[in-house]
Amino acid sequence: MNQTKPRTKRREYPSAQLSGSYYDSSNAQPVPNPNVSNSQEPQYETNTEGNMLQPAMVSLMRPDVNSLHSSISQIKQPAYVHTLVPSTDDKIGEADYMFSSMTVIPRLRSTFEKLHAPLSITLRPFNPMHEETVHHIHGAELFRCRWCGAFITSFVEFNADRTTFLCSACALENKIPNAANLSGISCVQPNPNLQYTLAEYTGIRNGRALYSRAMRPPTFVFIIDVTLQATQVSVLHVLKDAISSSINDLKESFRLVSVAFILVADNVSLLVPTTKDTLEQIVLPDLDDFFLPYPVEHFLLDLNTQSKAIASFLNNLPSFGTTSSSLCLGNALEACKELLSNGGGKTLCFLSSLPNLGSSALAVRDSVATLNSVEESNILLPKTDYYKNIALDFADQYISSDLFVFGASYHDVKTLEALPQLTGGKLHCYFDWNAATDNCTDALHKDLRFSLTSLNALGCLITVTPPKNIKLHCVHGNVYRRAINKCSIPYVSCDQTVVFEFEFEGSLNPKQFATFQIQLLYTSPYTGQKTLRLFTYAAAINEDMLSLYSGMDSFPLFHNYLETSFAETQSKALTDIRTMLSHRLCDFFNAYKKNTQLRHPFSSIVVPNAIQRFPLLIHALLRNTALRYATNIPSDFRSCLWFHLSTATLKRLRFLIYPLCVSLIEFSKNDFTTPHPVPLLFECMRSDNAYLLFDGISLYLIVRKDVTPDVLVSVLQKDVIPEVFGGKVNFSLKSIKFVQQIDDFVHKVIDEAMCTSLPNVIVVRESNTSSLWNWIRQSLLESSFKLFPGYSNFLQLLDTQKVNFRNSHSS
Numbered sequence: 001m002n003q004t005k006p007r008t009k010r011r012e013y014p015s016a017q018l019s020g021s022y023y024d025s026s027n028a029q030p031v032p033n034p035n036v037s038n039s040q041e042p043q044y045e046t047n048t049e050g051n052m053l054q055p056a057m058v059s060l061m062r063p064d065v066n067s068l069h070s071s072i073s074q075i076k077q078p079a080y081v082h083t084l085v086p087s088t089d090d091k092i093g094e095a096d097y098m099f100s101s102m103t104v105i106p107r108l109r110s111t112f113e114k115l116h117a118p119l120s121i122t123l124r125p126f127n128p129m130h131e132e133t134v135h136h137i138h139g140a141e142l143f144r145c146r147w148c149g150a151f152i153t154s155f156v157e158f159n160a161d162r163t164t165f166l167c168s169a170c171a172l173e174n175k176i177p178n179a180a181n182l183s184g185i186s187c188v189q190p191n192p193n194l195q196y197t198l199a200e201y202t203g204i205r206n207g208r209a210l211y212s213r214a215m216r217p218p219t220f221v222f223i224i225d226v227t228l229q230a231t232q233v234s235v236l237h238v239l240k241d242a243i244s245s246s247i248n249d250l251k252e253s254f255r256l257v258s259v260a261f262i263l264v265a266d267n268v269s270l271l272v273p274t275t276k277d278t279l280e281q282i283v284l285p286d287l288d289d290f291f292l293p294y295p296v297e298h299f300l301l302d303l304n305t306q307s308k309a310i311a312s313f314l315n316n317l318p319s320f321g322t323t324s325s326s327l328c329l330g331n332a333l334e335a336c337k338e339l340l341s342n343g344g345g346k347t348l349c350f351l352s353s354l355p356n357l358g359s360s361a362l363a364v365r366d367s368v369a370t371l372n373s374v375e376e377s378n379i380l381l382p383k384t385d386y387y388k389n390i391a392l393d394f395a396d397q398y399i400s401s402d403l404f405v406f407g408a409s410y411h412d413v414k415t416l417e418a419l420p421q422l423t424g425g426k427l428h429c430y431f432d433w434n435a436a437t438d439n440c441t442d443a444l445h446k447d448l449r450f451s452l453t454s455l456n457a458l459g460c461l462i463t464v465t466p467p468k469n470i471k472l473h474c475v476h477g478n479v480y481r482r483a484i485n486k487c488s489i490p491y492v493s494c495d496q497t498v499v500f501e502f503e504f505e506g507s508l509n510p511k512q513f514a515t516f517q518i519q520l521l522y523t524s525p526y527t528g529q530k531t532l533r534l535f536t537y538a539a540a541i542n543e544d545m546l547s548l549y550s551g552m553d554s555f556p557l558f559h560n561y562l563e564t565s566f567a568e569t570q571s572k573a574l575t576d577i578r579t580m581l582s583h584r585l586c587d588f589f590n591a592y593k594k595n596t597q598l599r600h601p602f603s604s605i606v607v608p609n610a611i612q613r614f615p616l617l618i619h620a621l622l623r624n625t626a627l628r629y630a631t632n633i634p635s636d637f638r639s640c641l642w643f644h645l646s647t648a649t650l651k652r653l654r655f656l657i658y659p660l661c662v663s664l665i666e667f668s669k670n671d672f673t674t675p676h677p678v679p680l681l682f683e684c685m686r687s688d689n690a691y692l693l694f695d696g697i698s699l700y701l702i703v704r705k706d707v708t709p710d711v712l713v714s715v716l717q718k719d720v721i722p723e724v725f726g727g728k729v730n731f732s733l734k735s736i737k738f739v740q741q742i743d744d745f746v747h748k749v750i751d752e753a754m755c756t757s758l759p760n761v762i763v764v765r766e767s768n769t770s771s772l773w774n775w776i777r778q779s780l781l782e783s784s785f786k787l788f789p790g791y792s793n794f795l796q797l798l799d800t801q802k803v804n805f806r807n808s809h810s811s
């Protein structure tokens, strides 16, 4: 008997999370449940109201930064749910698959409207770190509600004679199709197949319900820019090696896999096999009246049988470089659409120049003059709908598109990003591309390998079934919304995140829970098998305002605001987005004050722990390079950052939004136990200390002005110290030589932030003349510069509604 297991498990949830402590009734002793077949699994006693703890209230002023970097609370079923459905070994609470802005929701629509807060679920469909916690069930018989299509879960209610049941989502009556098969479901003893928050079903017996389109085995089309610019920056040489080596990984990952190559400059050419060992380049004749000269199968090369021909072509790739400066990318994308029209696939597009030919032509919009004007953010709007439309066609055909952009020249990333954004793709920008450095080539190798082999699902169709009177309002993330409650991701990789936002259409049934069901129907890239992944989430229903606020969660709330802002970048200038964000934050806390009858200013109100971090995160987003007012940030760089923010998993987002900063000297003094993060405040950084700062992309070693070389002896190996003090700035992580404990810590953090490649170590020595130090102070540290209000100042400005980020620069 393992009676203490669930209690230990619960204690692992961050204690600061009020939603956790609120439900974590100390009186609820786990007792063994004789009805459950696996007698090791205990059941909880029913909570009574008397057991509820009063939420601890905290000031809205600066939250502990440690709470930003400790784990984010997962969606977990409230304790009542555990009383009905024994939690068994349902480990979703420990793995980051699903988060919600509200774990307690109101019953009445009017109460929901009073909250001025979004109800959203952040879903990460696949998480390789925790896939072992998914329950795989083979050959089950599943039933769906005939009214709303939701699968039957343990939350259904039966009538007295057990001939019908009420669907847990729409609350309409269904006849039990086969009483014998459903006998396992009851509130006391659920059918083991249905009791998990996250379960995956294969070989479902009544498979008619699982219609989805046929996908072909993993297929990758490489679109390679062979213009003069590509040759000039030596991209083709590096691609030759990178594609060759990742193709070998592909062969190891998938049993069946095919590839195709499209070369593009002022014309489009495809590669076809002539003999067994060679490929021939065929130039597509007419750009305006475009057709494929052979059947599609002719261009799709089988990686197992045609590997010799592919290897010999890749070996010669640099010789395909042309002298043309024109790029007709649109025609290459059209060719790709034809190639993958029947069964989907993925395109990887390598761009070294701006598409400037044909209907897809773009022009240079970014210049020093526009950057310095008040209209700085208008160039961040997409220029044409061409790429959006072709991306929609791609998504419709289950074609995903990854974009690789090389060099600092202007690429109009904002317009091109529609390609990955609508098709579940990735955007990789190498602005400081230099083929001669290992850093650049390593990064490309790793990103490419990740693009090709991190595949979890093909042709994923997501269906969301919210409870009755709650409607799916919008979907964020790089997905394609097909219908009211359906969206799709062509090729799903393990770091994909989707945000579903809901709205109330009426009031909920007076029940204990509101159940949300998310179904993922996909084809496995490894076995070709149709698979159904089912996420079920039961939110507690409560009308008490304080319970509702205590059940919220800062990170998913923030994630919703971030995604909404990103969606607005398609049509709004950055100044308007900054204003919108601060107004929404004001709205939220004004509503909070009204609902809880508090009258103090923001800087002195108390709030439940669960929402304390929220304004700090918004403040950090407003300061982020993607969004803050500045006249010297290239628009491509901003667009790329926005894209990364909007597609990152929550774990990675923590670093991108609020970089992790630790004191190196404290670290070594405390026997290298993991140090407490330092707030990103100039005042908190001692002048005789050195700091490590990680923003999810780069690792900074910040050496303040009074640090002497001997101070660094305990953290750096001796031979590096003269180099650090000698003015060298860029180090690879290997060459910086931290002592072992710090090296371990750094690697742990890099893993958590899901970096595909190792970051560089950038050494920043404090001095008034160092532009790097000034940049760190202004953009990463929350400083008292006039450019941006510090956090306390920000709260006061919110009170007076005077936050105006457009003019804060000139004031």
Ligand SMILES: [Zn+2]
Pocket: 145, 146, 147, 148, 149, 150, 167, 168, 169, 170, 171, 172
């Ligand atoms: Zn239903």
